[in-house]
Amino acid sequence: MNPRLLIALYLFVILLPLGLSALGTRPPRALSDELASGAGMLAYAILLAEFLLSGRFRAISGRIGIDITMRFHQLLARTAIVLALVHPLAYTNPSMGIDLSAIGAGAAAWGLLFMLFLAALSRDRPGTAHETWRLFHGLGAALIAALLLYHTLYAGRYAQDPVLAAVWIGLFAVALASLLFVYLLKPLHKMRHPWTAESIRKIATRTWEVTLTPQRHDGMRYKAGQFAWISIGRSAISLNENPFSIASAPASGNKLQFVIKELGDFTRTLGRIQPGTRAYVDGPHGNMMIDNHGVATGIAMVAGGVGIAPILGILRQLHLENDPRPTTLLYGNRREDQIVYRDELDNLARDHGTRVVHALYEPPEGWDGHHGMCDAALIRQEFDQPEMRHWLYVLCGPPVMMDIAEETLIEMGVPAGNIISERFKYD
Amino acid sequence: MIKRLANLPAPKRQRVIYRAINLVLALGLLAFMLRACT
Numbered sequence: 001m002n003p004r005l006l007i008a009l010y011l012f013v014i015l016l017p018l019g020l021s022a023l024g025t026r027p028p029r030a031l032s033d034e035l036a037s038g039a040g041m042l043a044y045a046i047l048l049a050e051f052l053l054s055g056r057f058r059a060i061s062g063r064i065g066i067d068i069t070m071r072f073h074q075l076l077a078r079t080a081i082v083l084a085l086v087h088p089l090a091y092t093n094p095s096m097g098i099d100l101s102a103i104g105a106g107a108a109a110w111g112l113l114f115m116l117f118l119a120a121l122s123r124d125r126p127g128t129a130h131e132t133w134r135l136f137h138g139l140g141a142a143l144i145a146a147l148l149l150y151h152t153l154y155a156g157r158y159a160q161d162p163v164l165a166a167v168w169i170g171l172f173a174v175a176l177a178s179l180l181f182v183y184l185l186k187p188l189h190k191m192r193h194p195w196t197a198e199s200i201r202k203i204a205t206r207t208w209e210v211t212l213t214p215q216r217h218d219g220m221r222y223k224a225g226q227f228a229w230i231s232i233g234r235s236a237i238s239l240n241e242n243p244f245s246i247a248s249a250p251a252s253g254n255k256l257q258f259v260i261k262e263l264g265d266f267t268r269t270l271g272r273i274q275p276g277t278r279a280y281v282d283g284p285h286g287n288m289m290i291d292n293h294g295v296a297t298g299i300a301m302v303a304g305g306v307g308i309a310p311i312l313g314i315l316r317q318l319h320l321e322n323d324p325r326p327t328t329l330l331y332g333n334r335r336e337d338q339i340v341y342r343d344e345l346d347n348l349a350r351d352h353g354t355r356v357v358h359a360l361y362e363p364p365e366g367w368d369g370h371h372g373m374c375d376a377a378l379i380r381q382e383f384d385q386p387e388m389r390h391w392l393y394v395l396c397g398p399p400v401m402m403d404i405a406e407e408t409l410i411e412m413g414v415p416a417g418n419i420i421s422e423r424f425k426y427d
Numbered sequence: 428m429i430k431r432l433a434n435l436p437a438p439k440r441q442r443v444i445y446r447a448i449n450l451v452l453a454l455g456l457l458a459f460m461l462r463a464c465t
Contacts, residue, residue, distance in 0.1 A: 011448065015455045022462040034463040038456045068441060075445045079452065406436040416434045423437075 003064045014045045014410060017167060021158035034092035039159060043083035044077050044148050044168075049111075051141065056182050058285070065287045066227075066243075067423040074120075081117050084110060102155035109147035116140045130266075131240040138239075142179050145172055183239075190280040191236040193217050197277045198255065202269055204340045206262040207306060208270045209247075211255055212279050213291050216301035219254030220284060222246060223291055225310045225394070226319035226423070230285025231256065232273055242266050244421075245396070246284070249316035256281065259370065261306035283293035288394065288422040290314055296392035296418065298326040300383055302374050302405045304397020305333060308340060310422070311396055319352040327352065330382060332359040332374035350354070357382060374401055375409040389413050395421035 018041055019314055040248050052060060053073035061069040093362055095331065116137060135152045149172045152159045157181035159165050195212040201208045212230070214220075220228070224246075231241040248257035291301060299318065301311045308331060318327060333339050339358065348354045370378055374397070382392075395402045395408055400422055409419055432443055 005446065007448065011451055014452065018459045021457045026463070028458070028464050031460055034460040038459045042452055042456060068437070071441055072445065075441075079449055167454070192442055342459070403436065403438065410434060410436060410449050416436065416440070419437075421437065 003376065005202060006064065009255050010049065013049060013171070014233040015040065017041045017158075017164060018181070020164045020167060024158065024161055026157070030092050032090045033092055036087050039083040039090065040087035040152075040156075043080045043170065045082040046083070047141070048145060048171045050077060051145075051178040051219055054178070055287075056184060056186070056282070057178070061285065062287055065422055066285050070078070077117065077120070081113070084113055090134040098155045102151050102153075106151035106155060109144045109151060112140060112147070112313060130242075133239065134239040138179060138183060139214070142176065144177055163366075180213075186282055187237040190282060191195065191283070193220075194236075195256070195281050196278040197232050197273055197275060197279050199275055200273050202271065203259070205335070205337045207338065207340055208260045208267075209340075210244075210260055211248075212258075212259045212275075212281065213255050215278075220256065220281060222284035223289040224249050224313040225288040225290065226284040226286045227310065227333060228256070228281045228285060229284075230279060230281050232279040233277045238280075238386065240266065241280070242281065243285070245286075245313070247309040247312045247316075249313055249320050251317055251320040259306060259309035259312065273400055286310075286421050288396070290318075290392060290394065290420070293392045293418070293420070296325070296390065298328070298388065298390065298391040298393050299394065300328045301394045302328075302330045302379070302401070303332070303399065304374055304401040305338065307395075307397030307401075309396075312341060312344075314394060315348055315352075315354060319348060319354075326355075328355040328357070329379060330357050330359060330374045330380060332361070332397065334361045336360060336364050351390070363368065363422055374405060376404055379405055379408045380412065382412075383409070384412050389415075389418075391418065393419045395419065399423060 018038055021037070021041065033219050050073055053069055053076070088106070117141075119133060123130075123137075149168060152168050153165055159168060194215045196215050198211045198213045200208060200210050210230075210232070216341060222228070227243050227245040229241040229243050231238050234240055244258040244260055246256055247259045248255060260267055260270060262270065287418045290296075299314075301314065311329065315327065315329065318325075329345070331339070331345070345354075345356050349356045357378070359372060359374050360369060361373050362366060363369065372378065383393075389412070391414075393405075393414060395405050402423060406416075406419055406421065410416055429458065432440060
């Protein structure tokens, strides 16, 4: 879906309850009471829409990117929290003449919402089990939404209007359906399309290559540069799955190859996974694809560390398709032993004509590549030529590297629309 | 303005869009309050 249309649709849905409420005629109240009602309605509408911004819906994240979808999920949650805080505090007499059970439901949802918000803020802390957090986040949000529906229908002044009540019930149903889709239908689909971990091998320091083979099905249709959520050695309903970029090219067959760096609980256990272990894949996701940029006269890629994974998929696909456009890869690592697929990159340079520039932050003695990271100076040195302003730039790596690369390219006159990237760190 | 926005780096563009969404929501809330009070 077009991003502008998506924003317009989002605003329409969020403002719809307020608009319907404003249409009715009721005795006037104090301004602060109306602020409380309005803030409550906005907070609840934002909360219900958050279910659709969970990043698993391709109609939404397929066009704008899962990283941006998740970023807005987080940012809008902050807006909802502020509005939820205002809602009970702004009433001049909050419980006057209202069903106490409805007030209790609202108060319980209010407390739970703050717990959910705090848990989300601390989800990356060491010792936080991702699976537990996801379960708490999903089910907690569903419980809050249900409590708030009860609160809205029985304590809400404006929800006494049957049209508005129907809108709230409809929005709640959509939110609940989206949760069931992610927690029930997707696992069922995965169960019917299992994969096998064909090989797991170490390819560089703390970096592994994982190859998955489809089991009794044709595999997955994807585009080079996309990613998938995978779980290995767990059940299809397990919430313990992780997003990894696909490093294989669609044109190379139905096996999926991932390049994974040891960063968390799951990735540290990769070395213990036995070949033949069952795996499940949810994907493809992401929109870091070059297909939408067919008019670009060349393709430049900037990869930092394990950010090489999707870029490798793109390079492999371009080579297999005999794409005639010139390609350049800037590949930054801290040390030489972190470079992956060096021989293959050399072969791509020889057979496909890809210009490969290695950058090392801690180079060994005698290193003849670039000293330092993929910084502004290197980007200017390699790409600051008039004809390269019409190239497509694909960025994947640490956030700092991507910020520098993007800002430098825009300063050089490259249109932002010619820069594609995907981030997995949002804060 | 939209052209300038489209040419901002992605994180800055997202911040601007987020602020614009908040502004529209705040204006919607204000309009609702004024309509309800009168």
